[in-house]
Amino acid sequence: MTQSHRLPDGGRVDRSAPLRFTFDGVAYTGLRGDTLASALLANGVLHVAPSLYRRRPRGIATAGAEEPNALVQVDGPCSEPMLLATTIELYEGLSAAGLAGLGRLDPTPDQAVHDKMHIHTDVLVVGAGPAGLAAALAAGRCGARVVLVDDQPELGGSLLAGRESIDGRPALDWVAEARTELAAQVDTRILTRSTAIGYHDHNYLLVAERRTDHLGPQPVPGISRQRLWHIRARRVVLATGAHERPMVFAGNDLPGVMSAAAVRAYLNRYAVLPGRRPVVLTTNDHAYATALDLVAAGAQVAALVDTRPEPPADLVNSARGAGIEVHTGSAVVGTRGHDRVSAVRIAELDADDVISGPVREVACDLLAVSGGWSPAVHLWSQSQGTTRYDDDLAAFVPAQAAQNVVSVGAALGVLDLAGCLGGGFAAGVEAADLAGFPSTAPSVPPTSVDRPPARPRPVWLVPGETGDPSEWSDHFVDLQRDATVADVQRAIRAGMRSVEHIKRYTTIGTAHDQGKASGVSATGVIARLLGARSPGEVGTTTYRGPYVPVSFALLAGRERGALFDPVRTTAIHPWHVEHGAVFENVGQWKRPWYYPRPGESTAAAVERECRAAREGVAVMDASTLGKIDVIGPDAGEFLNRVYTNAFAKLAVNSARYGVMCRADGMVLDDGVTLRLAADHYIMTTTTGNAAGVLDWLEEWLQTEWPELRVRFTSVTEQWATVAVVGPRSREVIAALAPDLDVSNDAFPFMTARETRLASGVAARICRISFSGELAFEINVAGWYGLATWESVIRAGGPLGITPYGTETMHVLRAEKGYPIIGQDTDGTVTPQDLGMEWVVSQRKPFIGKRSFRRADTARGDRRQLVGVLPADPAVLLPEGAQLVADAEASVPTRALGHVTSSYRSAALGRTFALALVAGGRERLGETVYAPLPDGVIAATITDPVLYDPKGTRRDG
């Protein structure tokens, strides 16, 4: 297919590089330098997809990120939805399809790499149009570090779309020189194809760089597809330009109704003639250049309609001199056409925007509309800067800065080229000066647009030819949301007055484009319908990041898959893998959950492991328990203050179980602490809470008790811990540690011994039990963990030593009623609630002690830890099940408590559970009920210690 609407010369496209592409299954050809939108327009394709709700035909309306219509899905190894035809650079073989507002998420994993960079700079300039380039040049010349970001593949901004001149030469020559100069500055970094998407606190901005998207959908080896720049800037210069607003009139959504500035961009930048017989509708000076450029490109401009009764005479004369009929004080009040505009209806408006003359119909195939200019204040507003409505500009402009930032150029409402350059130079010098590089601003060269534009006449709502606003359902306010003046009027009649409420009621501004171009137009319509004097009385909705949609893949960067979160494994991990362990995640740790034999079920494996621990000997890798060295002359005093029980007088080589509480008296953590020397303890914490406990200790030492001479060091990784458990564990230890007297008298419960294993490895062996059985913990330097584990397996081989995982550990401890902090507790549980009055010292102060006398903490009906035995010993209560007193009670009813742990027990020959139940210790023997979707489970409350309540087994 030929490029029927391609101009014979001009433009920033490479005519020597034709590119084939397909759209909606049809093959076309474009040129390098095209966007998908310009290439489609070059081929006479205007229509992209129907609208989402009303299925009306919609065409390409803009030439940039503000596009409301031209959504496409791009094919590739991983297809990308919801991209804009106006921002996709054409590449050979591009294949895309139009989307009616909804994309399809491709389930294929994206193989492309996305990454991140973190940089600091003195000056960050956003936007490389005339103002941004001037700012970057001036700041860079001063010696400041400068980062210049721009979303286009080449610098120049609005100059790329125009035919302006600077210093008597084409403006793009000046741009090229600026680029050369910036590239030569060693501390200036230019990021093209990069969109600043977020402006956060303390001048922290996020910039999304598209590095390979223009090369095609395949991942490029060695180059990330996109990169997220995290930039901290001393000073930010926002040169983000302005968006041309659409106008609201009947039939303003027909394909062929296009931004006048976009038409100019398609003409001059892409050498595409979007229509051969256009009409231009404007409220301001800018569209005159579009009209003249259209004539120069060979179009027959059928009419130029200016809302102003008296536009600048020189502009009107130049248009008329080019043969254009100019209608002043008028507007387009309607369109004709089916799937493309074929004619517009033009009428005069009086000073109150009421149709005041006959309506003339003019045939056309394109309507170029300039409803005025809205400074792109999105980043400014994200930075918490305020805006004010400027009546002379008919726009919201930056007012009070909240951070170290300044806006320049069109982003500030400065619309003449000389003003942009001058403002840019001044802002660049000021920014460099603030960063410690004083200088003076360069002089501004003469330009072809040295005069600020004349005052615009915004017409926020062009009336329909008939009816009233409640009937104007073809006056579109938000094209992507199919929201109209009638919808806004309905919202107002429903009582909405705030622009934020009307936005939510009508969904205006909530589509992918977030109302970039149409948001201020919507405010204008609302102001008009509310009878406000100006949009300034109504205000804008909140601007939120990201400025343009970005992919989750970009935000994730390399933190995907195995790199999403660190994985911690113990020294013994390879053995577990080799022996078929099933793992569970405990925090970042991989812990063996159980070790199934071939064909063995989970329940059978756990029952076998439990039986070994209760009847023979079993072994567990306990290395993940948090371990903290507590060293210093005041170590004992410190521990006395953080634990509810006393540690200062603990004998050397003795161990004690401790509970620590927050100041509110709720249990924070528990574990066994061992005294190694007068000034040296080693504390153990729960696996998942080790870092939190270390933070807790540091906080109290540094902020409350800095006079205590004690220091903490995490030694979790430095020690490997092997728990040898069961009535025959002593035999294994005796074989492993020939120098050690393992008799109960010589090595009693809750003591530790330093010894040398038969292997020659130095070890600390403790008699600690988390199962109620005779048990030993062997601690060796992490390097020797695997070898020591293997020697335990060998020594225990003749006794049938059985490795067990966390599930068996949980069953064994639950049978003994030992709670797991964080499973059986939830931050609202005191030691007394757990039945651990014995661990709470009455004699010494400690964190949380005072709280035990608070009325709420001391009341008797608090939820307390109890055992729960289902009436049917084969039924397993689900953990989390709520317990009620009355099985027949109608819902909602008050729960007595809930199940916190629930297991099958080989030792008990039945199922059992632990639960927190209100006043539970007064309810022993009572029946409670767990109402569940499949029926009610009845259960009896018991003491939580169900196995060996007298503790006869711990010494073997």
Add this chain to the structure above:
Amino acid sequence: MLLIACPWCGERDELEFHYGGQAHVAYPADPEGLSDAEWGEYLFVRDNPKGPFAERWSHAAGCRRWFNVVRHTVTHQILASQSNHPVAAGQPKPVIA
């Protein structure tokens, strides 16, 4: 992302720090001598001003020191940052090359 000046390490991104709530709420010297209301005040009640707020931060992913910051709760501007470590008071800040 706030830029927070650790008194020991200099300016670092917020993600290196842990927030510690209002500063200068000392653990009562004699908790047992307090009424329930007074103890409850210590446990649960904190200021929530619109404006400058003295608060505690810990350089958790850095030097692990606690220190005080005065932050404007509306603008997030950080007005002051100092060590609250009495041992350091009056002593020169360590030079980290």
